[in-house]
Amino acid sequence: MNVKTKNILIRLCYIIPFLLFAYAFIEEGFLMEERFRQFDFWIIAPLIVFLYQSIRNSIIGWGAAMILYLIFSYLIGDGLLSSIDSLGAKIDKQTFVIQIVIGLIFMGLGYLYWKIRPKKRLI
Numbered sequence: 001m002n003v004k005t006k007n008i009l010i011r012l013c014y015i016i017p018f019l020l021f022a023y024a025f026i027e028e029g030f031l032m033e034e035r036f037r038q039f040d041f042w043i044i045a046p047l048i049v050f051l052y053q054s055i056r057n058s059i060i061g062w063g064a065a066m067i068l069y070l071i072f073s074y075l076i077g078d079g080l081l082s083s084i085d086s087l088g089a090k091i092d093k094q095t096f097v098i099q100i101v102i103g104l105i106f107m108g109l110g111y112l113y114w115k116i117r118p119k120k121r122l123i
């Protein structure tokens with residue numbers, strides 16, 4: 001694979017999460033009534049980090065993305081543990097399996113980010 005194609009694929013791996021967080025930002029901030037508008041830190045911080053990383057692809061941006069990855073993986077793990085506690089009462093098996101699949105996909109995403117980490121550009 002040539003360098004240009006590799007750079008495009010790496011940037012695409014950061015643009016997709018940016019677009020997801022941008023959609024959530026727009027939905028929370030502009031598609032709701034004015035009295036219900038709120039801008040949550042859990043949407044704005046990843047929005048900025050993934051935008052920066054898709055533009056620069058630096059070690060600092062990768063570190064910030066990994067910190068976000070660890071925070072969100074903790075939240076996913078905590079959600080899975082609470083789902084185990086309420087399995088059968090509030091959550092059925094199909095929903096639990098979907099949550100496990102999403103957790104596995106998220107782990108795969110972390111492995112992908114580890115493999116495409118930048119090695120030369122600090123900032």
